[in-house]
Amino acid sequence: MxxxxxxxxxxxxxxxxxxxxxxxxxxxxxxxxxxxxxxxxxxxxxxxxxxxxxxxxxxxxxxxxxxxxxxxxxxxxxxxxxxxxxxxxxxxxxxxxxxxxxxxxxxxxxxxxxxxxxxxxxxxxxxxxxxxxxxxxxxxxxxxxxxxxxxxxxxxxxFTGAQTYRVEVVANEPESALLDRIADVRERFDVTVGSYPGGSVRLVVGGTDEATVEAAAAWLRERVDQPE
The missing domain is CATH 3.40.980.10 (MoaB/Mog-like domain)
Structure with a gap:
């Protein structure tokens, strides 16, 4: 909807x-x-x-x-x-x-x-x-x-629709440096990725299958520099 x-x-x-x-x-x-x-x-x-x-x-x-x-x-x-x-x-x-x-x-x-x-x-x-x-x-x-x-x-x-799941991954890198990994995770998994820069960059992984979202977030988390 x-x-x-x-x-x-x-x-x-x-x-x-x-x-x-x-x-x-x-x-x-x-x-x-x-x-x-x-x-x-x-x-x-x-x-x-x-x-x-x-x-x-x-x-x-x-x-x-x-x-x-x-x-x-x-x-x-x-x-x-x-x-x-x-x-x-x-x-x-x-x-x-x-x-x-x-x-x-x-x-x-x-x-x-x-x-x-x-x-x-x-x-x-x-x-x-x-x-x-x-x-x-x-x-x-x-x-x-x-x-x-x-x-x-x-x-x-x-107002109804498919349940959407979201997981946030925080990256301590410039947003422009993350573009290749954002493209890769979207290609490997059926998810969306929102990128929200600030002091760090928040990458919000979303999708209708909870396991897929969790797996995509884990894949990203292993490949970005995270704040200490």
Whole structure:
């Protein structure tokens, strides 16, 4: 299963808010064996949201959108998703009923709180008010991290893939000097190798067969200079 993550918010693009939602989602998805192919941040503009969601829903198995939920002037994510699907934005009766059962009076809710793309399944917000939505492989979640994480946990069973195993090998050599051994290990074993330089170089060996990954990591470990 391959997935695209879209985070919405002017504050993310301005650097005023750290995009922890994208990092958390990627970690959880990869743990479930899902391949995250894109992470994109867009401003609070209906046209930008609609264009990116429409492109990604045609290209990937699922699209997760976070941020911009609610009834305020800059909460336009639901409208953008509705535009991407060519659907109207309508008041969702089930979402309103759930909010009532949770202690929110309809009269006290701001107009538009429960407006979702027509035909959506409402995703209830256990930690907040504004509901999320699931429609045509698009999952719309809140931007508040506690709300987003709780809502994702209610739907994470929809995201599955082959278990991936990873083993890290640390090399005390320049990255450029390791290229031949990286090529060799990939040729000998059915694995991927990520190379991440810093004080040392972290070589992350990955694959779907645990024994193969372990063997490839052991092969590499014997052929690189390791920190003392």
């Amino acid at each position: 391959n997935v695209a993550v879209v985070t919405v918010g002017d504050e993310l693009l301005a650097g005023r808010t750290t995009n922890t939602n994208a990092t958390w989602l990627c970690e959880r998805l990869v743990e479930r064996g899902v391949s995250v192919e894109r992470v994109t941040t867009v401003p609070d503009r209906i046209g930008d949201i609609a264009r990116v969601v429409n492109e990604y829903r045609a290209e990937y198995d699922a699209v997760i959108v976070t941020g911009g939920l609610g009834p305020t002037h800059d909460d336009v994510t639901m409208e953008g998703v509705a535009a991407a699907l060519g659907r109207d934005l309508v008041e969702h009766e089930e979402a309103l009923a759930w909010l009532e059962e949770s202690g929110y009076s309809r009269a006290d809710l701001t107009e538009g709180t429960a407006d979702l793309p027509a035909g959506s399944r409402a995703l209830h917000n256990e930690k907040g008010v504004a509901p999320g939505a699931a429609v045509e492989g698009i999952y719309v979640l809140p931007g508040v991290p506690t709300e987003m994480r709780t809502m994702f946990e209610s739907i994470e069973s929809a």
